[in-house]
Amino acid sequence: MAKIVPFQAVRPTRDKVCLVTCRSYEEYVNAELAAQLDFNPLSFLHILKPAYTNQETVSFEKRYRQVHQKYQEFKNEIILIKDKKPAIYIHKIVTKTHSFTGIIVGTSVEDYCNNVIKKHEDIIAFRVRLLKEYMQHAEFNTEPVLMTYPDNKTIENWIFNCCQKLADFEFSTTKKEIHYLWKIEDTLEINWLQNIFEKTESLYIADGHHRTEALKMLSLENKDVQNTSKNHILSYLISENNVKIYEFNRLIKDLNGLSKHDFIKALENNFIIENKYQQPFQPLEKHHFGMYLDTEFYSLILRKEKDEINSSLESLDTQILYKKVLLPLLGIEDLRNDERIEYLSGKQSVLEVKNKIDQGEFEVGFLLFPSNIEEIKALAHENQIMPPKSTFIEPKFRSGLVIYEF
Known part of the structure; x- marks a missing residue:
């Protein structure tokens, strides 16, 4: 039984969203990264790489603290604002060849520990520790774990109807993608969706195994602290038939x-x-x-x-x-x-x-x-691990669009 929860996201203001959001930091080549940091003071990359302006070489811990400080600056300058009510979010990405639509929610660390949320990739312990330390000091996560759920016509129809309304965000990127975001904060609607996912036997991690494991570690280290936000994983849930798997x-x-x-x-x-x-x-x-x-x-x-x-x-x-x-x-x-x-x-x-x-x-x-989703699911059920670099899975989420605070 999969548990999902709404949360109070921190998001860019509507007029700045196309300038704030960015691709994953690792996707930028050096020249492109430098151009973004030099000419776009609103880019979320300034939070991810706060030492850039001084060209500093700093320790991991100092960098993580600088990330938190720069993040707070963006909030103080009203570049980022926190939603007043817990909500779930529908996110649609339209590329030149595909369209992806999913639901942004919190999923349960407990479900991951109990194998309700299933994995199929191995992890590198050192990378997990770094991610855990990063999120612990930064006190936020902005890269959802991509998870798939079994095709469900009821959810599909609900998403379709929600997408007929005016989006909270609609913007294009330099990669010629169009992004839409809808906020759903009606309590009855959220409860209805939670009940549907409670009948879902398993969720499958498509992308984000290291982040999931790092969040598990963070949750276990804070199990005696009354902060339930650390018990959940920022997740982008998408139907199995809506992911694109490359070799x-x-x-x-x-x-x-x-x-x-x-x-x-x-x-x-x-x-x-x-x-x-x-x-x-x-x-x-x-x-x-x-x-x-x-x-x-x-x-x-x-x-x-x-x-x-x-x-x-x-x-x-x-x-x-x-x-x-x-x-x-x-x-x-x-x-x-x-x-x-x-x-x-x-x-x-x-x-x-x-x-x-x-x-x-x-x-x-x-x-x-390319592999297919059935192969990924079969491996997950058999507790088998794919060889490294077996799949490249889309969609890819933009940093700074929806932020989950701890």
Whole structure:
């Protein structure tokens, strides 16, 4: 039974929202980040990187305290204001190719501990600790955890009707996205939605595993403190049929001492190989792979007699590629830390893989077919963990749009 709660969000004023909100800090290249910080004094990036103006190198703790101080400055200057009543929020994102609509609420840390909120990715303990310390000092969170819920026609119809009203926010971004936000603060409406989610058996984390774990740690450390806000996770709930899942393609810097001929011959033990020459190739179904090597594309189809699948994990194309190619042939054991492998999201053209290899930066690239939501759910139910960089999932939320205070 999934529990959701309304909360009093801190949000930009209507006239400043398009200037305040920003993409996740990590998405900016240095030149773009500098331009935003130099020429937009209202950008939420000034809160996320408060030492920029002095070009300081500071400790993590000092930076986190500066984040909190800059955040308070934005509130004092009425750039950000807190809603007077607890509410839930409907957020719609329209991109050039897709439209995403979800519900922003607080979900329960207890549900996460009890596996009502299910995960499918591994976490890095050091990164979790940093995030926990960051949120503890900053005293807010502005990046919701993306969670999916089973398709529900009743919720879908309710969202559709809410979206017919005038939005509290409507603005465009430089990435040519349009964002809408509706605030729902009617108590009866909120209670009705809570009752529906109480009948929902599970929620599934699509993106935000480290944030969820950090919030769990923060909650457990403050379990004796009468501050229930630390018992909830800022979440963006979206229907399973409304997420977009891309693959991560693999780029490898060398063939681990093998010649091209010997490498392809070794691949033939597990795959049916067809040379596509200069014709760009991408797989169109599971257990099919693309490869680019020495100016040529190849199709790799897993041989049926090698299709030894006994679990949801073993069925994943990323795991098959790891077990059949990356580990035994190319000697890549640690997918997260080996410097010989890099990842390119499937949002980018297959020609980007080709260009990076043609430029000599890498020697071989592998193109994968994207996973689907059913695979993610199956892994979560089996308490299995996806290999690193298995999925790139949209939508992505903008920082500074809806802020949850602790």
